[in-house]
Amino acid sequence: MLSIKNLHASIEGTEILRGINLEVKAGEVHAIMGPNGSGKSTLASVLAGREEYEVTEGEVTFKGKNLLDLAPEDRAREGVFLAFQYPVEIPGVSSTNFLRTAVNQVREYRGQEPLDAVKFLTLMKEKMKLVEIDQKLLSRSLNEGFSGGEKKRNEIFQMAMLEPTLSILDETDSGLDIDALRIVSNGVNQLKSDKNATIVVTHYQRLLDYIVPDYVHVLYKGRIVKSGTKELAMELEEKGYDWIKDEIDSAATV
């Protein structure tokens, strides 16, 4: 589904990603872990099409298409979903109108009929249950005045509405208390199927108790330096990142 080959990306002349290789197949959950500043969020942003990052080398194909050629909105319509680390507050744009515009533009791109108001509301009600989000929140402006937990739940709710094939969760767990974490993870797990894939970007292993990954990759200085299964995450939890850093840095000096 997703194939990343030798991806290099920089921002304002500073190289952040220095040759990422990653294959993600339908039905899989990949966790990308790593210390702060290793390039985790950059990878998520580059995949979603954030313009500040310049891809200097490498390629990314998604369902056979060159993802890097597509505008952010077309990536979303193709089925890429980024759950933001910091969801944006947009005063004056109602959550419901925003979502209806988004859902119908995505449907149009996929050759589906737009949803009328009734069908849209029915869908919304159904998906709201997944993340236990209150209807009152959705009658407000998008993310405006939402708590941290509410914003993250709203991200997963949007994900449920847009039915992506590849979901990238960028530090969705950070700042969540255990209840919110459970709700968010439940939502993600219920949306999992053998047709879609999930990339979970996180600093902490805690989230992976709830969203169990098939593969765990450790990102350090812009490269994937170690890959394994969920046991690798346990090891990281126990030993921290220093042993990996030492391993890589000493290998580099040899």
Add this chain to the structure above:
Amino acid sequence: MSTLTKQDTFSSLLAAAPKNFESVRTLGNESFLAQGLPAVKAEEYKFTNISKKLEQNISNFSPALPFKVTAELVKSSVFEGFEGDLLVFANGKFLPELSSKIEDLEVSLISDKPELSLGSIAKPEKDAFAALNQASFEDGIFISVPKKAQIEKPVLLLSFNQANEGQVIQPRLWIEVGDFAEVTFIDQSISLGDTSYFVNKVVEVKGGVNSQIHYYRLQNEGKNAIEVSNIETDIQKDARFSSVTISLSGDMVRNNLNLNLIGSNSEGNMYGIYLINGKTHVDNHTNVDHTIPHAESNELYKGILADQSRGVFNGKIFVRQDAQKTNAFQQNNNILLSEDAIVNTKPQLEIWADDVKCSHGCTVGQLDEEALFYLQARGIDKMQAKGLLLYAFAGEVLEKIEVESFREYCDSLIQDRLGSKF
């Protein structure tokens, strides 16, 4: 030195003025001659060089004559969904045959009301254009809302403008609203064709105690229209005056809006949107004068400027020494959509009382890139995402319009301009 800074250009207009209201006109004339047209460096017109604009674009400074307006034109010009009464004007001349007879409302020509103290609210010495109008206006209308009358339906002041030989149009309105009365005006001008003309308008509003007045304006004129307006009102005890000014086009538009809070517990609200493109220049100069304790003023103007358009906002708040417990809030926010668009914004607070709550703020910025990316990342087309954000930006002012049909009409004009429907 521009020739217009001398008064010669308007001498024929002044000479041809009607002979009624002799003392009023003399006062206007003297005041105009004393002030002259604003010079290039005149503080109040620093960013809006109206004198130069007139010199370049207007060649015949005599009155644009009234013309025939058909009932069909009126019908097709009234916005969809409007329910209310209608007063129609052609180049400032009132057309009673096309206007409604409004129950509870007295409407007459100003020339039939020789006792009116014109210029007692919009004083000629405050602005050269108010003085010019006072000296040389042709005629105008007097509207009176009796005490306790509740005019539930809005009154649409529909003005058709078109230069013929002359290019100067000087509408004048005197509105009296009795104690405890309520009324809503929608002031809309329509250009017939793209001729260059100069509108110099004066509206004086004399509100009563505990009266409620809404004054909405829609400025959507032709690309060669030049307009200066002076709207001024004294707000009495327990009364409220609210205005919303939507400016969408024109060549150069200058709005002077002056609210004088002269009775305690009075409230003055000024809201506006300028959504402009091309080379349109819109200048909103507002002035709220708190003279007594316990009054409140609220102000919010929002600007969206594309192409080479230019916006000016100047918001003066005076709080006099006696005006304790004043609440005065002012905000002006602008989004520039092009590198060539310019906005000059200037809050001006002069506070002499010591127990007041006043705040002001102004911002000039671009569209929020992070918000734009967020919308795109959800599958929304970039153009539409921009429209959605700008529409949300304007929405805060639009919602101040309490007449639903008019709000929806302005809403649709703004959505059309932003290039998307939501």
